[in-house]
Amino acid sequence: MRRVQTAVCGLLLGSLLLPSPASGDIPPIESNVPEKPTKRVSTAEVPFTITADRRAKTNRLVIPKKFLDNTRAVSSSPFGKIQTVIAGTAIALAVAGGAFLLLRRRQRGTQVAVSGLLIGLTGLVVSQLATADIAPPISDVPRAWKQVAAGQQNVTIEIVEKGDSVQLILGTYYRSPSRDRFDQPKPPEDGAAAPESEKSSAPN
Amino acid sequence: MNTTTATYHNAEASTESRGRSVFAAAFILLILVAAALAGWAPLGFALVTVFLFAGPHNWMEARFFLSRMPARWGAQKHYFLLGAGGILTLAVGSVLWPTFARSWQWETDSVLLGLAVWNSAFLLWIVALAVLRFRETRREAWLWTVPAGCLLLAANWLQPLAWSLGLVYLHPLVALWFLDRELKRRQHDWHRVYRRILWLLPVVVGGLYWQLHNAPHLPGRDWLTMQVTGQAGAGVLSEVSSRFLVATHAFLELLHYAAWIVLIPLVGYAGSPWRLQKIPLAQRSRVWRKAVLWILCAGAAVVVALWAGFLVNYPVTRDVYFTVAILHVLAEIPFLLRML
Numbered sequence: 361m362r363r364v365q366t367a368v369c370g371l372l373l374g375s376l377l378l379p380s381p382a383s384g385d386i387p388p389i390e391s392n393v394p395e396k397p398t399k400r401v402s403t404a405e406v407p408f409t410i411t412a413d414r415r416a417k418t419n420r421l422v423i424p425k426k427f428l429d430n431t432r433a434v435s436s437s438p439f440g441k442i443q444t445v446i447a448g449t450a451i452a453l454a455v456a457g458g459a460f461l462l463l464r465r466r467q468r469g470t471q472v473a474v475s476g477l478l479i480g481l482t483g484l485v486v487s488q489l490a491t492a493d494i495a496p497p498i499s500d501v502p503r504a505w506k507q508v509a510a511g512q513q514n515v516t517i518e519i520v521e522k523g524d525s526v527q528l529i530l531g532t533y534y535r536s537p538s539r540d541r542f543d544q545p546k547p548p549e550d551g552a553a554a555p556e557s558e559k560s561s562a563p564n
Numbered sequence: 565m566n567t568t569t570a571t572y573h574n575a576e577a578s579t580e581s582r583g584r585s586v587f588a589a590a591f592i593l594l595i596l597v598a599a600a601l602a603g604w605a606p607l608g609f610a611l612v613t614v615f616l617f618a619g620p621h622n623w624m625e626a627r628f629f630l631s632r633m634p635a636r637w638g639a640q641k642h643y644f645l646l647g648a649g650g651i652l653t654l655a656v657g658s659v660l661w662p663t664f665a666r667s668w669q670w671e672t673d674s675v676l677l678g679l680a681v682w683n684s685a686f687l688l689w690i691v692a693l694a695v696l697r698f699r700e701t702r703r704e705a706w707l708w709t710v711p712a713g714c715l716l717l718a719a720n721w722l723q724p725l726a727w728s729l730g731l732v733y734l735h736p737l738v739a740l741w742f743l744d745r746e747l748k749r750r751q752h753d754w755h756r757v758y759r760r761i762l763w764l765l766p767v768v769v770g771g772l773y774w775q776l777h778n779a780p781h782l783p784g785r786d787w788l789t790m791q792v793t794g795q796a797g798a799g800v801l802s803e804v805s806s807r808f809l810v811a812t813h814a815f816l817e818l819l820h821y822a823a824w825i826v827l828i829p830l831v832g833y834a835g836s837p838w839r840l841q842k843i844p845l846a847q848r849s850r851v852w853r854k855a856v857l858w859i860l861c862a863g864a865a866v867v868v869a870l871w872a873g874f875l876v877n878y879p880v881t882r883d884v885y886f887t888v889a890i891l892h893v894l895a896e897i898p899f900l901l902r903m904l
Contacts, residue, residue, distance in 0.1 A: 454714035
């Protein structure tokens with residue numbers, strides 16, 4: 361029993377030292393996760409609203425200019441990658457070292473607890489590897505997103521002079537009348553100001 | 565005869581109990597008065613405490629380290645060589661890399677990289693000293709510094725600025741740790757009382773936070789105010805009032821100064837700090853005795869020069885002092901590890 365435990369612990373410790381956990385933010389090659397944009401994105405916390413506009417055909421992301429100050433490039437920064445690799449490696453070494461020191465104690469209860477913890481940690485790391493960089497879905501606007509017609513999965517980014525929050529305006533205007541559930545208002549003219557949206561959701 | 569002995573023991577116990585009570589009362593009073601003053605006038609309090617106590621506390625620290633340095637290193641040669649080498653290398657590095665950053669106009673990422681590298685070198689130095697302590701003592705507890713050091717390394721690389729700020733706030737507590745070890749060795753009764761009183765610290769800091777975290781930031785964009793607020797982390801923790809940050813840092817600094825100037829000498833070497841009988845290096849030979857005397861005299865001259873510098877030009881002297889003061893911050897580490 362002790363040999364099996366030691367072998368399992370050795371395998372788990374060895375797997376923790378593999379480089380794969382250190383690249384937890386890099387998506388698998390075959391995934392559909394889009395590449396991170398190389399444009400500078402804000403890392404400050406700014407107010408953000410998601411609205412649905414039935415009179416708009418396209419989706420728009422409206423960013424007031426003031427939020428673009430003091431930003432730093434995230435994905436293009438080499439320091440960011442070095443940070444992740446070193447921090448991940450250090451955490452892996454810390455867990456491995458701590459488990460090794462605990463296992464040196466010849467107490468069965470401690471050894472079983474550590475083995476269980478290592479199995480749980482490894483499972484958690486492996487399950488998060490492929491999705492570590494994907495943000496959780498926004499649950500507040502599921503209906504609006506479902507109503508965005510096929511082909512409207514792109515977004516136009518607009519930088520505006522004024523505004524107090526970053527807005528994602530989903531265009532829910534329908535081309536096919538038979539699929540409409542609501543009245544179909546006139547589409548906005550090109551260049552016209554954005555119509556008032558009828559539904560908004562401000563995530564916390 | 566039995567009555568006389570019993571009376572003697574009773575008198576002794578009564579004296580010890582009175583001493584313990586006086587110590588506890590004085591320590592609690594120090595904490596409360598320091599917190600009140602720091603909260604009431606944080607900037608002024610910070611400036612005055614540094615002016616009055618920065619130099620003397622460094623002198624007392626040097627005196628303490630001299631009394632703890634063995635006359636001959638012997639088997640501890642590697643430990644003290646690594647300690648001294650680390651102190652000098654890290655001190656020079658801490659001066660050089662910001663100088664390079666300013667001269668070569670490094671971008672933010674490069675500055676953060678430099679900071680993270682220095683912090684990592686500092687951590688690895690401490691872990692290396694701890695491993696040497698393990699080899700001396702064979703106590704397995706020392707090996708836990710390796711995984712703990714790795715965790716701190718990860719935290720440093722994820723948030724180097726916050727990590728450095730953490731060091732700024734933790735450093736004043738190191739003096740309290742020294743005091744804890746001295747009390748454990750020499751005044752066991754006072755040690756228990758001391759540890760209970762230490763629980764007052766988070767309560768007091770919580771009180772300062774409750775009163776000041778939403779207070780307006782400290783006014784003034786002059787060099788001195790920016791120095792003090794910058795050191796307290798106002799640039800990093802911009803969502804917290806700089807008034808609270810400066811008050812907390814100044815409060816902890818005063819405890820640090822009080823520990824080194826009054827409490828540790830009281831416990832550690834009751835008697836005059838200028839008496840050399842209890843300094844092992846001074847007993848080694850006449851040459852060493854003269855060298856120790858010269859070090860202490862030169863240190864006293866530096867303290868006087870520091871006071872003069874503060875009076876002539878406070879901001880410049882403060883800048884120079886805190887640049888050089890990294891030496892004493894680093895020197896505390898090997899001596900503290902020897903006491904654990």
